Structures are given as C-alpha cells and as structure tokens.
Amino acid sequence: MRCLLIEDENKVADFVARGLRAERFAVDVARDGESGWDMASANDYDLVILDLMLPKLSGTEVLSRIRRKNTSVPILILTARDATAEKVRHFEAGADDYLTKPFAFAELLVRIKSLLRRGPVARENVLRVDGLELDRLTQQVKRDGRRIELTSKEYSLLEYLMSHPARVFSRTMIIEHVWDQSFEGLTNIVDVYIRHLRAKVDDPFPQKLIRTVRGVGYCITEEPGT
Amino acid sequence: MRCLLIEDENKVADFVARGLRAERFAVDVARDGESGWDMASANDYDLVILDLMLPKLSGTEVLSRIRRKNTSVPILILTARDATAEKVRHFEAGADDYLTKPFAFAELLVRIKSLLRRGPVARENVLRVDGLELDRLTQQVKRDGRRIELTSKEYSLLEYLMSHPARVFSRTMIIEHVWDQSFEGLTNIVDVYIRHLRAKVDDPFPQKLIRTVRGVGYCITEEPGT
DNA sequence: GCCGGCATTAAGGCTGCATTGACGGCAAAT
DNA sequence: ATTTGCCGTCAATGCAGCCTTAATGCCGGC
Known part of the structure; x- marks a missing residue:
C-alpha cells in the first residue's frame, strides 16, 4: 500500500507518517503543494492524504489537478476546522473523505481503511x-x-x-x-x-x-x- | 481508560480529575463547551463526563453534537439542576446517566464503573x-x-x-x-x-x-x- | 557446445530503530 | 524543608532489517 501525504506542518506530517508506517504503508511526504502535485502525477499511489493550507500551491488546486488528470485514486482531505460549504465544495471537486484537525490517529486509520475497502475492486480482508x-x-x-x-x-x-x-x-x-x-x-x-x-x-x-x-x-x- | 471531563468550575474539575487519575484514568479536562466539543470530536474517549452549565457552548448542545456524530461513547451528565423534565430530555438526547451536584466522589465512581461495564462488548473484569x-x-x-x-x-x-x-x-x-x-x-x-x-x-x-x-x-x- | 543475459543466492556494510541506564523536575508524603 | 517515588527526556549502545555487491547457476539462442 503506497500512499502520498501532502502536509506542511512538520509535527502533523511526522505523526501521521510514523503511524502509517507502523501500519506497513509505504509513505511519501510532500511539504508543499507544488512538490505534492509533482509526486502525485509522477507516481501511482493507492491513497492521497491532502492538507488544504499549503504553501506554493493550495490543496484545493492540487485536488482539482489530480482529478483533471482523471485518476481515481482515493483522496482524503485534512484541514483545520472550517465551514460546511467548503466541505461540500471539496466533495464536489472529487474528495472522497474529509477530516478536520485536530484528529485522533485511530479515526484517520478507520477512514483510510474504509476508503481502501470501497475501491473499484472490493478489497478482501x-x-x-x-x-x-x-x-x-x-x-x-x-x-x-x-x-x-x-x-x-x-x-x-x-x-x-x-x-x-x-x-x-x-x-x-x-x-x-x-x-x-x-x-x-x-x-x-x-x-x-x-x-x-x-x-x-x-x-x-x-x-x-x-x-x-x-x-x-x-x-x-x-x-x-x- | 481515557476519559474527557467538560466542566468550567475549577474546584469541581480539579476534584473529579484528581479522583479519576487516582483510579488510573487518563483524564483530559475542557473548561468550556467549545473546546470540549473540539476535544470530543478529535479524540477517542472511553467516557465523557459533561457539565450542563458551560460557557461558550451549552452542555446540551455538546451532548447532541456528540450523538449526531454517531459515536457510542458513554456520556455522564453532571449538573446542579434537578428538574425531572430536564433529566428526561437529556436521556432522550443520548445521555447514559445523570448526577446532580453536589455529589460524593464515591457515587460518581460507582456510576462510571457501571457505565463502562455495560459497553457494547462485555468488559471482562x-x-x-x-x-x-x-x-x-x-x-x-x-x-x-x-x-x-x-x-x-x-x-x-x-x-x-x-x-x-x-x-x-x-x-x-x-x-x-x-x-x-x-x-x-x-x-x-x-x-x-x-x-x-x-x-x-x-x-x-x-x-x-x-x-x-x-x-x-x-x-x-x-x-x-x- | 559456447556464449550472453537473466535469475538466484550468500555475504557484508550501513542505517535507523529499539533498548537501556541515568538524570532532572515535579508532586505527594512526612 | 526534606524525602521519596513517579514521570518524561536524553544520549550511548547494540542489533535487525534494508540494500548493495558480486559470485554462481541456469536458460535460451546461435
């Protein structure tokens, strides 16, 4: 399971990356929107975790670029608490799930597993x-x-x-x-x-x-x- | 056993937190409704103890938000008021138990233990x-x-x-x-x-x-x- | 049968994680 | 005020797992 984490806050990035690696994921970390987009387009990920507040290129932009490229990779949005309107907008733009900071790692993990399970091919346990x-x-x-x-x-x-x-x-x-x-x-x-x-x-x-x-x-x- | 205590009165909060820690609980304390709700949604608690008279966001509101999120965490209400009508209303809103101030710590403890015991998965002693x-x-x-x-x-x-x-x-x-x-x-x-x-x-x-x-x-x- | 290329396997260095002991701060008890 | 014990930090050490390298074996083509 290879996964891309686009997140600029070091603390959050380390925390999530470490947790996922313990779950045996192969995790790539991008610290800004630009390199995040580069990596997303260069590689074939099973999952993308995307922060919205990013330097250089906003998460919203990264999201729509990935979707314009027409890949079906599951995308989980990660962001500071904000309005429901935003949430709807991002779902329409192609996000698959949404989690507001701060969050418990256990919850992130549950959502990730559910995202991976409901892929095009049913994922057997x-x-x-x-x-x-x-x-x-x-x-x-x-x-x-x-x-x-x-x-x-x-x-x-x-x-x-x-x-x-x-x-x-x-x-x-x-x-x-x-x-x-x-x-x-x-x-x-x-x-x-x-x-x-x-x-x-x-x-x-x-x-x-x-x-x-x-x-x-x-x-x-x-x-x-x- | 991790537990969230939402209570604005310092005296009560310290009293309960100390008592619970002595019982080996990991206790988080929130001093107002807003941060209480933030913490409840961010973390994965085994128990929530909730005061009703709270600044910023009422306990009633916190209760219904937690239940709307569809978590089954046991919630114990803690309040000064004693009106039975109120009590019923809160039970309907998803509270699991109710204790009026002032109370003896021993009684709180008994109720907590009984709440934890009747979880979805029978808890082995x-x-x-x-x-x-x-x-x-x-x-x-x-x-x-x-x-x-x-x-x-x-x-x-x-x-x-x-x-x-x-x-x-x-x-x-x-x-x-x-x-x-x-x-x-x-x-x-x-x-x-x-x-x-x-x-x-x-x-x-x-x-x-x-x-x-x-x-x-x-x-x-x-x-x-x- | 000979040769080139790909596959297999053993051995070794390196890196980063895990282990461990020691230390200072803090709070409760005396 | 002093003591005691628990908590969390830090840094030195050791080792497991990762990756590389290179020698050997196997297969197919000529």
Missing part, C-alpha cells in the same frame, strides 16, 4: 492462495495453520502479490507499489526480497507458490504449469 | 495471558500467584495491551489510549514504559510475554515465535 493465508486486519500470515513471521517489506511484497493471484507482476510495478520514493536506481532488490519470502513461505513446504516468469517478473499461484 | 493476571476491579496484577506492584502508567499500559492479547499495537495507538492530550510530539516514552513493564512482568520469569514487532509496535502473547 483475508487473502488466500492454496494453504497460504494473509489477514489484512491483524497483518498476520499463516500457511497450513502455522504462523509465519514476516518483516514489513516482506509483508508488503506478499500482500501485493496475493492481491491478484496468478497475475504476473513486473519488477518495476513491484518497486512502484511496495517501495517508497526514497528508493531509486535499478538494483535487484526485488529478487532479493523474493528470495527472503521464498525462504519463509515456500522452502518449508513441498508445494511452491511463488513462481518466476522469466523475462517478465513474479506471480503467486497454486498451479505449477499454466 | 479479569484479564489473563498465560500466568499473568490483571484484575480490573481491584487493579491488582499477579503472575503465577505473586503480586506485582505497578505504577499508574504501567498499569494502564499493561491493561491496554492485555485488552487484546496477540494484537499488535503501534506506538501511536498506545500514546492515544494511555496518555492524555498533554502529550504530543515524537518521544520514546512508550519504549521506556515497555522497559519498565518488562522489568517487573517479564524479567523475573523465564517465559517472556511482551513481544516487540520491529517497525510496528508491541504486543502481549504467550506464544513466543510460532
């Missing part, structure tokens, strides 16, 4: 491939009933693969969804993490689920051939 | 994880029958962790539930208190119950790795 099971709520992974401990990166990678079983993901797509911007350059980082996953998820079992598609990428599936 | 036992009534903690002395903060933290065994709590969530509003900014206070708890709860025993989930948070569980 439990993903299953053969005996492998990933619970998005508790973030626990099991295979044949036995718990498997994963690090944050390993978990995010597995979640991404399992979000579309049998679909082949290229290394580029994987990097764009699982890693955040702090990452650049072409390395074999994906291959390495596939290795880590295999060590925990496939190695102890006879049936291998993670498949390499030469020249293309990786996918997760129960059928060996296909 | 004794929490257990392996040999560790926390009694919410006497606020005593034992492990393998031996009493463990905890300070208020340590107790609150342990209670929170034990309220959902095996669930991982992020530092952000822990701060929101165990500390009160006076707290903000990024510190390692949670880590420090986890240390204190471990010193008393885990260090003297071979089986460790408090587990760190790196990059995410902490949880309490009997299973070590699995």
